[in-house]
Amino acid sequence: xxxxxxxxxxxxxxxxxxxxxxxxxxxxxxxxxxxxxxxxxxxxxxxxxxxxxxxxxxxxxxxxxxxxxxxxxxxxxxxxxxxxxxxxxxxxxxxxxxxxxxxxxxxxxxxxxxxxxxxxxxxxxxxxxxxxxxxxxxxxxxxxxxxxxxxxxxxxxxxxxxxxxxxxxxxxxxxxxxxxxxxxxxxxxxxxxxxxxxxxxxxxxxxxxxxxxxxxxxxxxxxxxxxxxxxxxxxxxxxxxxxxxxxxxxxxxxxxxxxxxxxxxxxxxxxxxxxxxxxxxxxxxxxxxxxxxxxxxxxxxxxxxxxxxxxxxxxxxxxxxxxxxxxxxxxxxxxxxxxxxxxxxxxxxxxxxxxxxxxxxxxxxxxxxxxxxxxxxxxxxxxxxxxxxxxxxxxxxxxxxxxxxxxxxxxxxxxxxxxxxxxxxxxxxxxxxxxxxxxxxxxxxxxxxxxxxxxxxxxxxxxxxxxxxxxxxxxxxxxxxxxxxxxxxxxxxxxxxxxxxxxxxxxxxxxxxxxxxxxxxxxxxxxxxxxxxxxxx
Amino acid sequence: xxxxxxxxxxxxxxxxxxxxxxxxxxxxxxxxxxxxxxxxxxxxxxxxxxxxxxxxxxxxxxxxxxxxxxxxxxxxxxxxxxxxxxxxxxxxxxxxxxxxxxxxxxxxxxxxxxxxxxxxxxxxxxxxxxxxxxxxxxxxxxxxxxxxxxxxxxxxxxxxxxxxxxxxxxxxxxxxxxxxxxxxxxxxxxxxxxxxxxxxxxxxxxxxxxxxxxxxxxxxxxxxxxxxxxxxxxxxxxxxxxxxxxxxxxxxxxxxxxxxxxxxxxx
Numbered sequence: 001x002x003x004x005x006x007x008x009x010x011x012x013x014x015x016x017x018x019x020x021x022x023x024x025x026x027x028x029x030x031x032x033x034x035x036x037x038x039x040x041x042x043x044x045x046x047x048x049x050x051x052x053x054x055x056x057x058x059x060x061x062x063x064x065x066x067x068x069x070x071x072x073x074x075x076x077x078x079x080x081x082x083x084x085x086x087x088x089x090x091x092x093x094x095x096x097x098x099x100x101x102x103x104x105x106x107x108x109x110x111x112x113x114x115x116x117x118x119x120x121x122x123x124x125x126x127x128x129x130x131x132x133x134x135x136x137x138x139x140x141x142x143x144x145x146x147x148x149x150x151x152x153x154x155x156x157x158x159x160x161x162x163x164x165x166x167x168x169x170x171x172x173x174x175x176x177x178x179x180x181x182x183x184x185x186x187x188x189x190x191x192x193x194x195x196x197x198x199x200x201x202x203x204x205x206x207x208x209x210x211x212x213x214x215x216x217x218x219x220x221x222x223x224x225x226x227x228x229x230x231x232x233x234x235x236x237x238x239x240x241x242x243x244x245x246x247x248x249x250x251x252x253x254x255x256x257x258x259x260x261x262x263x264x265x266x267x268x269x270x271x272x273x274x275x276x277x278x279x280x281x282x283x284x285x286x287x288x289x290x291x292x293x294x295x296x297x298x299x300x301x302x303x304x305x306x307x308x309x310x311x312x313x314x315x316x317x318x319x320x321x322x323x324x325x326x327x328x329x330x331x332x333x334x335x336x337x338x339x340x341x342x343x344x345x346x347x348x349x350x351x352x353x354x355x356x357x358x359x360x361x362x363x364x365x366x367x368x369x370x371x372x373x374x375x376x377x378x379x380x381x382x383x384x385x386x387x388x389x390x391x392x393x394x395x396x397x398x399x400x401x402x403x404x405x406x407x408x409x410x411x412x413x414x415x416x417x418x419x420x421x422x423x424x425x426x427x428x429x430x431x432x433x434x435x436x437x438x439x440x441x442x443x444x445x446x447x448x449x450x451x452x453x454x455x456x457x458x459x460x461x462x463x464x465x466x467x468x469x470x471x472x473x474x475x476x477x478x479x480x481x482x483x484x485x486x487x488x489x490x491x492x493x494x495x496x497x498x499x500x501x502x503x504x505x506x507x508x509x510x511x512x513x514x515x516x517x518x519x520x521x522x523x524x525x526x527x528x529x530x531x532x533x534x535x536x537x
Numbered sequence: 538x539x540x541x542x543x544x545x546x547x548x549x550x551x552x553x554x555x556x557x558x559x560x561x562x563x564x565x566x567x568x569x570x571x572x573x574x575x576x577x578x579x580x581x582x583x584x585x586x587x588x589x590x591x592x593x594x595x596x597x598x599x600x601x602x603x604x605x606x607x608x609x610x611x612x613x614x615x616x617x618x619x620x621x622x623x624x625x626x627x628x629x630x631x632x633x634x635x636x637x638x639x640x641x642x643x644x645x646x647x648x649x650x651x652x653x654x655x656x657x658x659x660x661x662x663x664x665x666x667x668x669x670x671x672x673x674x675x676x677x678x679x680x681x682x683x684x685x686x687x688x689x690x691x692x693x694x695x696x697x698x699x700x701x702x703x704x705x706x707x708x709x710x711x712x713x714x715x716x717x718x719x720x721x722x723x724x725x726x727x728x729x730x731x732x733x734x735x736x737x738x739x740x741x742x743x744x745x746x747x748x749x750x751x752x753x754x755x756x757x758x759x760x761x762x763x764x765x766x767x768x769x770x771x772x773x774x775x776x777x778x779x780x781x782x783x784x785x786x787x788x789x790x791x792x793x794x795x796x797x798x799x800x801x802x803x804x
Contacts, residue, residue, distance in 0.1 A: 141632035143546045143563055145539060174628045178550035181594075182557050190567060197580075197592060198539065198565050256565065260539055282538035348635050349544045414543075414639040417587050421541035425565050430584040466723035467663065 013071035019048035020377045022075040025111050025330045027281065028361060029288045029528075030083050037084055042374040047085045051078040054089045055096065062093075073099055076110040102126035108330075112278045124275045127155040127162055132279075134163030135170070142170060145260070145280070150205055152275045153268025157213065169208045176217075177204030180224040188232040194259075199235065202263055203227035209267060234262045256427050257286035281331050285525065286426065320387035323404055325375035326362040327355075328382065340382055342406045349418055355408060356419075359444050360530055363401070399494065402445035407491040416441045428524055435503050435518055438487070440526050445494030449485060450519075452512035453499035456484040463488075539565030542582055542591050545633030547614065551621040556600050558618055560593040560610065562638075568592060571652045574794060575765045577606070581649045588649070589642040597622065605767030608670060611644055613637050643667040647675040647797075665722045671756055671801015672728055675763065676719045678793045681739045684715030685790045715739045721798065729800040730755030731780065742786040742793065750778040756801045762786045764794040769803055 023031055023044070038044040052074050059066055066074065077096035078086050086092040099110040101119035105126040113122055131151040136144060150173070151166045159165050177200045187196045203224045211217045238259030260283060265273035277283045327336045332354035338344075339355060386404050408415075416437045423433035439448045458464040458471035465472045473488050480486050482495030489497050500512035500519075540546050542562040550559040568591045570580030580592035595606055602622060607615040613633060621629050633641070642649075643666065650664035666673045719735045726733040730752035738745045746760050759769040760782055772780035786793055 141630040143540045182552040182555050195564050195568055197561055414635045418543040421543040425539050425541050
């Protein structure tokens, strides 16, 4: 029996454990900054634990009873927006009051609560989160963004039984949009960015929400059409307003996150928008300024020195623990755990960005973070799985990392196309998006080389494209030396996959210099985690 | 952030009143749309040279999914399309995996080239579509149309007016012929074991296609007018190293539909 259980009113859980559990739920970017700010993960956990105890004392003095299952809510309250650990215990107490305004608020949502959210928004976040879970379980194929906006709009309207009602609205809205499309309903002229079908879908939900609110819909096609000009106006505004943060993207790039937020407001009002923005990982991420990675030379964007994955005589158990701790984290913890066990994630598109992000983060951490820092909580069974893969016979830092991680996907090209589309949708120009995606989509032992290096000549073990004359696929058996550039390398194979030259060729050009310039000046998503290896490797 | 076609969220709608099937891969990106043939429209993301269709609309007067369209939609979407045509609910969401989106994109490559170019110039496009049945490409007929037009207007109403052709073989063609050729994409020609040059001769709406073998017989080669009737005609041996097929279109020769060519077994 632990000492904690003997003291009434005190959580059973050790404050440090609760703090560590909460850290694992944070967006990786937030956690990264917290650790950078405090110095190490261990120090961060310690500061939070101290503040948790102080908060318990403050709450006890006010006769606020804190049930033992609230340990992680307490821990979440000790975080501040900066991000950092609350220095003033009164602020922590205020945040605790806010996140318990909804008595059933899950901890995953509690960590998203910030200074800007009032108790009403927090309650709305809780209702939306639960309603969305219900809807998503029943309708796995429907875009989550529509579900979230419709659920938030209904929750903000105070509708009871939000999940069930949302399913009905989503069905009606889709039928209205389909009907409008089928009769060739009028669509206002589209700006260069934005899809008419997307706007028509949103307009369909608008009409369906009105109907759910008690208004009878007689001519749905006309009503969908009537909603479109306002949506097109918001889209145009999103295109032309200066980006909120001048150092990311650029003033002339469309602010698609702002546009999506406006749609949420259009469907559900101001508090629904705040709620959607807080709960949507993509929208949160769009507001994060990329931090220069410590593994990068800020001027050249090349890796600082040769990437040392770990010391020459690693403790395999420790290395496996660090790999698991780094990868199995919010927001793709479940997918990463399944992947490490060798199970292919079902919704591969949803998690692909995050899993790749995880691989790059892991590489950066292994290269730069002190080995003795606490890696955070891990599932021992999972560590054993990774450790078994590492075995005894695997030598060399890169080889070891590749051995530890199962292949993610069978082909690299579709993954590049998916990432390219995501980057375009986030406002990057098509050539920039293509380049960044190709640099990002690397297996754990792969990298792009910063140099004007041609791809290798197709050999007998290559599938040579009839059209381009280049190698488009290879048999795994005939591994190519790592130093040769081959964009068709399978995921588990170590080596170079792109160069400035091959990146330029993806755009149908042969000018390696333009690719080098694009990469050097790029400052959007991924700029903080991804590097090109220097041409010496 | 907003979904893209590569995320694979598909909405299938069937509207019984207009007997129309709609397939939407929901995306926030701008698309360009065009009529591909009678009863078939498709839209593609403008900035994505490799992408799947973002939108397909097919008019199905018989309330039935033709085999040709089923083949284009592929093994995952076609059975679902048959379900929405036949049954409630008539709006249905479906999630395609990454490789399924990629397959769809590969299948539609020749149509994507036409739609994104915004003009009908497929003879200069080398886009090859890949599907379970093999490979296919779209061949432009502008040379055929121009050739027929250059012959002058047909004057059947005059009855007795004949074209005065030099006719070294002494035959009497019913209609004047126009000759020319297409360049097949390399991969397609190789799979069929034929020369990349595919010769055609056209007389009105009747087009005869001739291929020359360069290798042992490859997979079957077939052609059709892209007029929505969906009937493939296989090129059959016609003499030493020569394969031939004749296809007819009932359309006016000035608006002849494009020709599709495929290599591989038909379903």
